[in-house]
Amino acid sequence: MGTKTFNDLHQRASVASSDCMRLLDEAAIAAENPTQLNKYNFPAQFRALFMCHGLVQQQDKIVDRSALTIYPCSLVLNLFRRVKLKVLVACEYSGRVRDAFIKKGHDAISCDILPSDSPGAHYQGDVRDLLNNPRGYDLLIAHPPCTYLTIAAEWAYKERHEINKNLDPNKLYGEARKQAREEAIKFVMDLLNAPIKMKAIENPVGVLSTRYKEADQFIQPYEYGEDASKKTCLWLDGLPKLKPTEFYPPRLAEQANGKGYAFRWGNQTDSGQNREPPGDDRWKIRSTTWQGWADAMAAQWG
Numbered sequence: 291m292g293t294k295t296f297n298d299l300h301q302r303a304s305v306a307s308s309d310c311m312r313l314l315d316e317a318a319i320a321a322e323n324p325t326q327l328n329k330y331n332f333p334a335q336f337r338a339l340f341m342c343h344g345l346v347q348q349q350d351k352i353v354d355r356s357a358l359t360i361y362p363c364s365l366v367l368n369l370f371r372r373v374k375l376k377v378l379v380a381c382e383y384s385g386r387v388r389d390a391f392i393k394k395g396h397d398a399i400s401c402d403i404l405p406s407d408s409p410g411a412h413y414q415g416d417v418r419d420l421l422n423n424p425r426g427y428d429l430l431i432a433h434p435p436c437t438y439l440t441i442a443a444e445w446a447y448k449e450r451h452e453i454n455k456n457l458d459p460n461k462l463y464g465e466a467r468k469q470a471r472e473e474a475i476k477f478v479m480d481l482l483n484a485p486i487k488m489k490a491i492e493n494p495v496g497v498l499s500t501r502y503k504e505a506d507q508f509i510q511p512y513e514y515g516e517d518a519s520k521k522t523c524l525w526l527d528g529l530p531k532l533k534p535t536e537f538y539p540p541r542l543a544e545q546a547n548g549k550g551y552a553f554r555w556g557n558q559t560d561s562g563q564n565r566e567p568p569g570d571d572r573w574k575i576r577s578t579t580w581q582g583w584a585d586a587m588a589a590q591w592g
């Protein structure tokens with residue numbers, strides 16, 4: 291095949307590939323399930339390819355004569371392309387998402403202004419230094435700081451003299467806090483505008499839902515095998531929604547004042563407050579990515 295023909299085919303296959311990627315992902319997940327396709331004695335990726343090919347043929351709307359050539363080529367190209375993704379995990383000191391992708395055979399690096407808590411490829415500095423890296427990344431997963439994005443302490447956006455509480459000298463209030471919020475939103479926009487094809491931004495429920503857009507999905511640690519509750523938003527670009535992997539059952543906690551019972555998880559008191567006592571590393575404990583989320587991201591997006 292001549293270079294020109296190959297390049298042309300490659301380009302057409304790439305255009306057609308986003309549907310294929312989704313189908314291939316679904317097929318790959320199904321093929322890992324031993325109850326399906328187990329009569330074939332093929333490696334999982336081959337079974338995925340066969341199944342995917344069947345799915346493609348069923349999609350009348352996407353099958354035309356040229357697709358008959360393009361899709362098989364696209365599938366093969368994607369199989370090779372999937373072997374190694376270049377993954378940038380932004381705002382991560384724990385290394386959890388990075389290491390989950392590396393475990394799956396990908397080329398992943400974490401980045402934080404803090405050092406990494408676990409050894410591995412890590413850029414200590416501002417992630418914006420990396421966003422336009424000419425070597426490029428295929429996938430960006432970002433956990434930007436939520437201090438000024440959450441709506442948990444809206445009272446602190448009033449001016450000091452309007453707040454009827456003891457003020458913490460190390461915290462921002464009023465106009466200074468509003469300014470910090472604008473900078474935090476701008477930071478997220480810089481991540482979203484990065485020239486990276488697949489992106490996921492993770493953050494608690496907060497102002498991004500009104501200032502950017504509604505989250506694409508909400509996830510909970512207890513849907514991914516963790517004994518914890520923390521409703522968290524994901525904004526996705528070029529990625530499928532994360533599918534729950536394993537439900538962690540709650541305990542039933544009796545509520546004060548005869549208010550009946552409520553479901554609670556390990557990180558919650560019976561009344562629903564966060565269990566971790568105040569302390570220097572409280573923010574770190576609370577913001578470390580749950581291992582169940584990291585593993586699901588690598589298994590489903592890798």
Ligand SMILES: C[S@@+](CC[C@H](N)C(=O)[O-])C[C@H]1O[C@@H](n2cnc3c(N)ncnc32)[C@H](O)[C@@H]1O
Pocket residue numbers: 380381382383384385386401402403404415416417418433434435436577578579
């Ligand atoms: C909410 S924490 C996320 C922690 C993450 N879930 C983990 O498991 O490591 C936000 C992190 O963003 C980092 N950060 C803040 N500004 C940054 C920047 N400009 N570039 C890279 N990291 C930044 C902070 O140091 C902090 O560790």
